[in-house]
Amino acid sequence: MYKAIIVDDESIVRDGLRNTIAWNDHGFELAGDYENGREAWEAIERLKPDFIISDISMPFMDGLELARLVSTNYPYMKVVILTGYDQFEYAQQAIRLKVRDFVLKPITAREIRELLDKARAEMDEEAKRLEDLGRLRSQLHQSLPLLKERFLERLVLLGLGKPEIEERFAYFGLPPLEPPCLVMVADIDDFGEKETLIDDGHDAEFLRFAVFNIFEETASQRPGTLLFRTREEKLMAIVGGAADESELYDAAFGMAEEVRHLVEKYLRFTVTIGIGHAVSSAEQLPASARSALSALDYRFQQGKNKVLGITDMEGSSAPASPVPNRDWDRRLAAAVRTGAADEARELIGRIAGELRSAPLPVCFLHIQRILLALLDVAQELGLGLESPAGEAAPIQPLCLTEVYRFKTLGEIEDWLKDIVASLMAGIADNRSRFTRLQIARATDYIEEHYADEKLSLRDLCRHVLMSTSYFSLAFKQCTGETFVEYLTRVRIEKAKALLLATSLKFYEIASRVGYADPNYFSILFKKHTGMTPRDFRERQAKESV
Structure with missing residues (x-):
């Protein structure tokens, strides 16, 4: 109305x-x-x-x-x-x-009524249009925080010109940047003991917001700091308002260390923060952001829960580390093939120790060299691996895709040890199956050739293509008997059957089961059964009657 x-x-x-x-x-x-x-x-x-x-x-x-x-x-x-x-x-x-x-x-009254109806229709239309504009303004106001974050992300990662920067800063009500300024980037290492308690993405988002809240409260104590979240779930801050670069770095490192400490103390998990180079204008912020992300990459070598400045990483006066021994990948492959688990784990630990002080590209180069050596072993033996997550996967896609998901060299070291353990277990299982298969072939051969008086261990090993020493060990492990014990038992069992089912003479039976000397046969028979062949036949005949 x-x-x-x-x-x-x-x-x-x-x-x-x-x-x-x-x-x-x-x-x-x-x-x-x-x-x-x-x-x-x-x-x-x-x-x-x-x-x-x-x-x-x-x-x-x-x-x-x-x-x-x-x-x-x-x-x-x-x-x-x-x-x-x-x-x-x-x-x-x-x-x-x-x-x-x-x-x-x-x-006339009619003209007044028409005038009122026309005015009301126009006013209704205008009110509707204004309500739509009001709703749009409300939506815009609600979206301003997100729009501001996307603007700051574009400013820092892609770069903008000075006129647009000034216009957008005024639009969003942001304080002007006072050079020198720099970018710092924070990334959650993992959720620590809370990792197992996270049921869905909402829980993880809540924890990320808790980190942002700590960062925001810390940054609010430092005028001239702009904080925002990126679409890659990282936190970035633009720090300025210092008299010179030295004061700027002090402020940035102090803020970053306080955030790192508070997250660890109150949230019970950790973040790593990278601090970039100082720049002299807002247009140069992408260069500072790239160096901050590069500093964060050093988490791979330095470990989690750190504040890493690019000036510290690149300004180190320590001599360059020697390239790890080129022969180590071959030695690791040899240790895996031979089942030397302790030696393999020690080698991985030594390589990881060397890589901690090597340039980052060198780390990935030698990790790939090691993975290729393990890949060769797996392919040579026709094996697949099981990833640490428990999902069966061939070694090739496992290594080439998952290696980049780890954040620290320590995680890579543990992962390599898991791969080696899985690979060695697969090799051992393959060898065990192969050995059991060969022993089964050997026992079949004995069953077929027990009557051959000249049947020997060498004949058997030649048949199954195994060395006598390894065959003897494997045969004992699989059957619980030595070759001679097993062969003698088979021959005695065959002799028993002949004594019960035939009227053959004792020397004939001895000959049929591989003994040319009847007396020696009688001695072995009594040793294994407690009676002579004659006594065995007569006793069985009486029991049958």
């Missing part, structure tokens, strides 16, 4: 408009009627009407002067001028004063 007033010095006009028009039916509430412009202006300031119908010619203040005041102070109010003067100059003034309509008297 819109609020309206009538202004006319003729009471008959006011009474007619008030009493002949059903204002509510047309969407208006008639708030009052006044006989001159001065009274109307006082009421307008008090009532704030939406719609004003006014005559032009009135004492004390005419309609055009009233329209001028309304247009200047309340431009959203709609004014309709009623006049008996059909003069062009009045119409011109009304247009200049943004009067909605200029209507000549006399006017």
